[in-house]
Amino acid sequence: MRSRKIGPLHYLAYGSGDFLGAGTTALTAAWLLYFYTTFCGLTPIEATLIFAAARVLDAVISPLMGFLTDNFGSTWPGKRFGRRKFFILLGIPCVFSYSLMWISDMNFWWYLCTYLIFDMVYTMILVPYETLVPEMTDDFKQKTRFSGARIALAQLSAILAAFLPGILLGALGKDNPHSFFYASLVFSVICALVLTLVWFFTWERDPRDFSVESRRAEEEKRQLTLIQSLKRLYVELASTLRIRIFRQHLGMYLGVISRRTSSMRSLPGMWFLC
Numbered sequence: 032m033r034s035r036k037i038g039p040l041h042y043l044a045y046g047s048g049d050f051l052g053a054g055t056t057a058l059t060a061a062w063l064l065y066f067y068t069t070f071c072g073l074t075p076i077e078a079t080l081i082f083a084a085a086r087v088l089d090a091v092i093s094p095l096m097g098f099l100t101d102n103f104g105s106t107w108p109g110k111r112f113g114r115r116k117f118f119i120l121l122g123i124p125c126v127f128s129y130s131l132m133w134i135s136d137m138n139f140w141w142y143l144c145t146y147l148i149f150d151m152v153y154t155m156i157l158v159p160y161e162t163l164v165p166e167m168t169d170d171f172k173q174k175t176r177f178s179g180a181r182i183a184l185a186q187l188s189a190i191l192a193a194f195l196p197g198i199l200l201g202a203l204g205k206d207n208p209h210s211f212f213y214a215s216l217v218f219s220v221i222c223a224l225v226l227t228l229v230w231f232f233t234w235e236r237d238p239r240d241f242s243v244e245s246r247r248a249e250e251e252k253r254q255l256t257l258i259q260s261l262k263r264l265y266v267e268l269a270s271t272l273r274i275r276i277f278r279q280h281l282g283m284y285l286g287v288i289s290r291r292t293s294s295m296r297s298l299p300g301m302w303f304l305c
Contacts, residue, residue, distance in 0.1 A: 035234070037173055044232035045167075046180030047225035048119075048160050051153070054188030054218055055129055062196055062211060063132070070135040070208035071142060081143050085150045092151055096158040113235045115159035115166065120230055122156035126222040133215040135208035160229065166236040192218070 104114035
């Protein structure tokens with residue numbers, strides 16, 4: 032790979048992209064069920080059905096998005112904007128669909144559709160975003176710095192997601208549903224800004240930098256049909272579960288996520304839930 036000088040701005044710009052991944056997820060996990068059942072007239076069963084539908088959709092959309100972005104480089108937009116970065120650019124205006132989820136006094140179908148739409152936008156951006164680091168560098172230390180910047184800024188976004196609605200509710204009143212809309216709008220603006228930074232300060236690997244083996248593997252992937260690619264994906268995913276250390280780390284990760292979600296509800300910014 033041709034070397035390119037990577038500085039602090041590149042690490043921070045890439046890491047800030049996880050404001051979308053961690054920030055919106057934290058805000059949704061901490062507040063959306065409360066918002067649905069308090070201000071939208073949904074029952075807990077209806078709200079849970081929305082979340083379940085999104086998980087089913089994600090199981091289909093994520094591998095499809097992976098197939099699309101891997102093969103997008105042969106199209107005109109892919110050659111012009113990049114097979115990964117095209118979807119990041121497209122996602123900049125689309126992230127404002129997040130705020131549509133937080134409009135009160137709508138019906139069940141509104142909340143179902145807006146949640147599923149944002150889930151698709153989320154996947155459209157995050158799948159290509161997560162593949163950018165191996166595109167930018169082969170150096171292990173640089174990859175670690177990119178990951179470290181992403182983790183640090185993800186934690187910052189999660190803290191902001193925990194406290195921002197509480198601050199707005201304190202200012203506007205705890206019975207005011209507009210507080211959640213304003214909080215989501217703030218996150219939408221932040222996500223649009225950080226994705227703009229990602230667009231300007233990241234890059235994709237030049238096809239000329241691929242080794243002969245890599246080019247052959249890429250060509251083989253492009254020759255696979257969608258069904259063959261999905262089958263290959265699920266076989267590869269299933270094979271990872273045979274690795275003991277992977278199962279242990281997966282269990283640790285899921286445990287941390289579960290604990291984080293439950294602990295966020297006890298933060299001072301959520302005092303009014305008690």
